[in-house]
Amino acid sequence: MSAATNALESRNSGDEPEWISYFDEAELAAEAAHCFRDVNSACRAVAHAENAMSGSHVRSDFFATMVLADAYLRAGETEEACRVALDALDLGEQLKSGRCVSYLAEFRRNLAAASVSAISRSFTGQAQEHRLWMASETQLSI
Numbered sequence: 001m002s003a004a005t006n007a008l009e010s011r012n013s014g015d016e017p018e019w020i021s022y023f024d025e026a027e028l029a030a031e032a033a034h035c036f037r038d039v040n041s042a043c044r045a046v047a048h049a050e051n052a053m054s055g056s057h058v059r060s061d062f063f064a065t066m067v068l069a070d071a072y073l074r075a076g077e078t079e080e081a082c083r084v085a086l087d088a089l090d091l092g093e094q095l096k097s098g099r100c101v102s103y104l105a106e107f108r109r110n111l112a113a114a115s116v117s118a119i120s121r122s123f124t125g126q127a128q129e130h131r132l133w134m135a136s137e138t139q140l141s142i
Contacts, residue, residue, distance in 0.1 A: 001032055026054035030064040037071050045071035059100070062091045066103040073110050081111070082123035089130040104132050105139035 008028055013021070033049035036042075049071055052064035065088035073081035085107055092100055111120055127133045 001035075004028060004031075022057065024054065026052050026064075027060065030060060030067070033064060033067045033071065037067050037074070040074065042071045042075035046075060058091060059095055059097060062088055062095060062100055063103060065091060066100075066107055070107050070110060073107070073114055078111075078114060078117065079119050081107075082119055086123065086126055089127055089132060092132045093130065095132070100132055101135045102139055105136040108136055108140060 005028065008023070008025065029048045030052035033045045033052050036045035036048060046068060049064055049068035052067070053061045055061065065084060069081045069085040069088060072078075072084060085104075089104075092104075111123075114120075
């Protein structure tokens with residue numbers, strides 16, 4: 001992470017190939033959040049995911065928001081996880097991506113494994129109105 005941060009800080013954007021021009025501090029934070037989530041370091045994942053929204057790349061922001069929701073869930077903060085997941089669903093209304101659906105299906109599995117509570121039931125009721133939520137139904141049995 002330190003080497004990636006140093007490389008990003010010392011880059012000369014005029015010398016970069018176009019294919020990497022999108023990669024900025026928000027993208028690096030998103031990559032770090034994914035990594036920390038995947039190694040079950042929920043607090044570090046939350047810290048990075050909170051800085052991963054660019055506001056200019058909806059699909060990337062959706063992924064980062066779902067990672068943030070999942071990190072909150074893994075940290076035991078179900079209410080915040082559900083609030084953030086609803087934000088992601090709002091972001092995702094214009095997206096058509098199998099990868100978006102798989103992130104949501106993973107969150108749904110983790111939420112179901114974490115608990116069935118008034119919070120999760122309320123979240124599910126609100127989430128059912130979203131297109132990506134319905135699309136994730138098919139991936140739950142995988």
